Amino acid sequence: MKFSEDIRNIKGVGDARGLGFRSLGVSTVGELLRFYPRAYEDWSKILPIAHCPIGENVCIKATVLISPKNERISGGRLIGRGTVTDGDDAVNVVFFNNKYISSMLKQNEEYLFYGKINIGKYSAREMIAPMFVKAAESTEIRPIYPQNKKITSRMIQSAVKTALESIDVIPEYLPDYILEKFDLVSLDRAIRDIHFPDNEEQLQRSRDRLIFDELFILQLSLLSLKSKNTASYTENTVKKDYTEDFFSLLPFMPTNAQKRAAAEAISDMQSGKQMNRLLQGDVGSGKTAVAATLVYSAAKNGMQSALMAPTEVLAVQHFETFSGLFKNTGIRCELLTGSTKSAEKRRIKEELKNGEIDLIIGTHALIQEDVEFAQLGLVITDEQHRFGVKQRTGLCSKGKNPHVYVMSATPIPRTLALILFGDLNVSILDELPPGRQKIDTYSVTSKKRAAMFDYIKKHLDMGYQAYIVCPLVEESDAVTGVLSAEEYYKKASTTAFKDYRLDLIHGKMTSKQKDEVMTRFKNGETQLLISTVVIEVGVDVPNAVIMVVENAERFGLSQLHQLRGRVGRGKAKSSCILVTDAQGDESRARMNIMCSTTDGFKIADEDLKLRGPGDFFGTRQHGLPKFRIADIMTDTKILMQTQELAKELTLTDRLLQRPEHKGIKKQVGKMLHNLQAENTANTI
Secondary structure, eight states: OOTTSBGGGSTTTHHHHHHHHHHTTOOBHHHHHTSOOSEEEEOSOBOOGGGOOTTSEEEEEEEEEEEEEEEEOGGGOEEEEEEEEOSSOEEEEEEESOTTHHHHSOTTOEEEEEEEEEEOGGGOEEEESOEEEETTSOOOEEEEOOOOSSSOHHHHHHHHHHHHHTOSOOOOOSOHHHHHHTTOOOHHHHHHHHHSOSSHHHHHHHHHHHHHHHHHHHHHHHHHHHHHHHTOBOSOOOSSOOHHHHHHHSSSOOOHHHHHHHHHHHHHHHTTBOOEEEEEEOTTSOHHHHHHHHHHHHHHTTOEEEEEOSSHHHHHHHHHHHHHHTTTTTOOEEEEOTTSOHHHHHHHHHHHHTTOOSEEEESGGGGSTTOOOSSEEEEEEESGGGSBHHHHHHHHTTSSSOEEEEEEOSOOOHHHHHHHTTTSEEEEEOSOOTTOOOEEEEEEOGGGHHHHHHHHHHHHHTTOEEEEEOSBSSGGGOOTTOOBHHHHHHHHHHTTTTTSOEEEEOTTSOHHHHHHHHHHHHTTSOSEEEEOGGGSSOOOOTTEEEEEETTGGGSOHHHHHHHHTTSOOSSSOEEEEEEOOOOSHHHHHHHHHHHHOOOHHHHHHHHHHHHOTTTGGGGGGGTOOOOSSOOTTTOHHHHHHHHHHHHHHHHHOTTOOSGGGHHHHHHHHHHHHHHHHHHHHSBO
8 A cells, every 4th residue: 555545445444534634634545644643641550459549540440340331311312321440449430321321331340440439529530431441361561642522532543453464664764873873773663663652762763753753844945945045146245234324323222142143134135145144132122223233234235125115104104214324325215105195106207217216115116017226236125924925026026136134023942943944044133222112011900900901091191092902803702701892892892991092903894994094193183092902013103102901811921922022112101901710720820920021032932832833823823833742842852853954964965966965855745845835825
């Protein structure tokens, strides 16, 4: 049987069950064998009842003392209760809605029972709905697979077993020298043992091998993308560095982090190769000043720059900021958005084509066909995860291999950044400029809402502004105890804040509607803005001093940090209030983290630990394939090993042309195809 063979051809699957497998994302034999168990039941370790820990899965060998007898309970359900013993101790077994249980568990016969032992009524130990087999059957470590209503874990286990029995040897693609260096088991052994291990050591060695494969091929593929990007030669070379000239014009002293980031980027632009660099910095760390430094040197070297922002309001804000920074420097900026009047658009496009404009700032309007440049040398995107691939490549195509600089205000943990941005060089702004306001953060319950409203009104009366963020858009979206922005707005504008100027913004509005709302808020026409997370990355409103987040437990830590960054941008003291009634340990831990630090990178690390990479910042949006088995929080050692190996291989055999690397090249080809598919389908 071949890996490419349709799953319906496996004995016992067929057409109907094949559809069920497809709903799990499994359509071929190869996809089935790579559909790894999510957990295991260890029936190989049999414990005496007296030694079984409470609340943990255990396996016991016991004889039926009292066969379960069914009786009717409320709602017409059946409940069967019995007792089993291992000769020294006894435990009650309880089953629900199983009318055959008394004939399945026969008195005086011995069985293996697997499940959790808990303390029931009258302090008696009991197992609720344990799995069981006759004691004569072999003990083993059994795989538990992700399942759905159509396909159960047992069905998957059976199909995997049949498929493995029909395959002689799973071909190896890693050369012997890698297997020996990292003490890895063969791919054949790893795939067989990940599904049906004999013991924990086999299971661990199979996991290590498959994790190694997953991280190694991904990182090698990303390095391949990076080498393709950085190998592009460009005519847009910075002959002379004007960084110090520009810094001397600034009304403030740049931080060491800003100086370092600017130097790294200018070095790229002087190399003769196309720059592909990410500037990652916390809210307020001064990314714009670094970008302006590059634009200044580019302009002085005869190049034009383009900055694309995700929204019109943000584009206007950037235009105002850059215009201020370049005042009296001779650097000419223009703004081009969907709202720019027709006559103005024609003038700007003509002057851009003639090379009279040094920096054009805009939205997707920049990628229209009739927008032409005389010498586009630098492309800057702000909050790049808001753009699709076509938008970015569309702008870059208007020049000859222009340098690419990506700015992001979302701190990414180092381990995740190693993978997410493997195809970009990364600069980090890890210090805030002096004078940046510290934002006090508080966590309160809904019982304090009235006092919180009074606190907000006090600041509105002083002439300041505030945000209140809700997790849902409209009432129809709502679940019990979760507030929607529309309902909140209706209630607030007719009760507590009826004497104030309120506005509402959410993701279901058109771009034009959202821009209009944010413009009113920025201009001070609105005092209190009720919103969803649509303002997570938004405009700079120095007069906004309070950020309230309702149902804060429903947001990721990094998202909460981004929302908090909307305030504290002026001279006045600012605060963030997180409202939650969640009582779980994790929710309390998350709120404590938010209240104890404003360091975005620390928060990102904690967020990754708590939520895992699958949920962090929607990593699927980055075109990152979903990990089948690797966990970058716990598999850091293998992550570092594979990264070093990938770098080494890229240096010694970049095109993977050596005979021993033929199999690796094939795997990288598949991964690059998948990465391309992800990036085409998603925004980044």
